[in-house]
Amino acid sequence: MSGTVVELKDGRSAIIRPAVPGDAEGITALVNVVGAEERWILRDRATWTLDQERATLAAADGSRSVFFVAEVAGRISGLLNIACGQWPKNEHVAEFGMSCLPDCRGQGLGTALLQAALGWARSAGVRKVTLEVFATNAPAIRLYRKLGFEEEGRLRGAFLIQGRLVDGLRMARWIEPARSGND
Numbered sequence: 001m002s003g004t005v006v007e008l009k010d011g012r013s014a015i016i017r018p019a020v021p022g023d024a025e026g027i028t029a030l031v032n033v034v035g036a037e038e039r040w041i042l043r044d045r046a047t048w049t050l051d052q053e054r055a056t057l058a059a060a061d062g063s064r065s066v067f068f069v070a071e072v073a074g075r076i077s078g079l080l081n082i083a084c085g086q087w088p089k090n091e092h093v094a095e096f097g098m099s100c101l102p103d104c105r106g107q108g109l110g111t112a113l114l115q116a117a118l119g120w121a122r123s124a125g126v127r128k129v130t131l132e133v134f135a136t137n138a139p140a141i142r143l144y145r146k147l148g149f150e151e152e153g154r155l156r157g158a159f160l161i162q163g164r165l166v167d168g169l170r171m172a173r174w175i176e177p178a179r180s181g182n183d
């Protein structure tokens, strides 16, 4: 899998590409920044060592899981990881999570990362892509709806965020099988 250059709304360019083990530091830094905001993702900080992260990235070889990164001016500024279920009964479904650095949000990076993941899902034979999002995360929900995801369920009070019970939304999108030819 190769990289794609995307122009952001503010004129910067981003490279969207599968992560390599050498991205472990940049990915860990990104997760620490987004986690410290304490309102968007489950983790408040990265809980792995760099060696563990390198091994995780090496194992995600694109066959059943992949990490996509978005590089802006040489910095890992966006991340999306997607993985198929591990069992014969759920390996047709892939779940993903994603984050962008605050100074890159609203510029089209999330859209580009999710489009890359949907392209991977189609080529990997995935039939359904799923995610879970805090019901309070309006920007993320809008992105997912824009790219065809629909709400499938609401987990009431599944999260306690800064002292407040927050619902979780399960969202999903079906993947059309790839047609033969040039698509």
Ligand SMILES: CC(C)(COP(=O)(O)OP(=O)(O)OC[C@H]1O[C@@H](n2cnc3c(N)ncnc32)[C@H](O)[C@@H]1OP(=O)(O)O)[C@@H](O)C(=O)NCCC(=O)NCCS
Pocket: 034, 040, 041, 097, 098, 099, 100, 101, 104, 105, 106, 107, 108, 109, 110, 111, 112, 132, 133, 134, 137, 138, 139, 140, 142, 143, 146
């Ligand atoms: C959610 C997130 C990944 C979206 O990435 P992004 O690069 O900001 O998204 P984009 O710029 O591609 O915007 C995609 C759509 O989201 C919506 N959107 C983006 N920013 C928004 C905002 N501040 N408020 C409302 N909607 C917003 C818009 O519909 C936009 O589409 P449009 O520009 O065509 O109208 C990013 O905001 C982020 O990293 N947030 C913190 C971590 C997080 O919430 N991760 C997801 C956990 S489930």
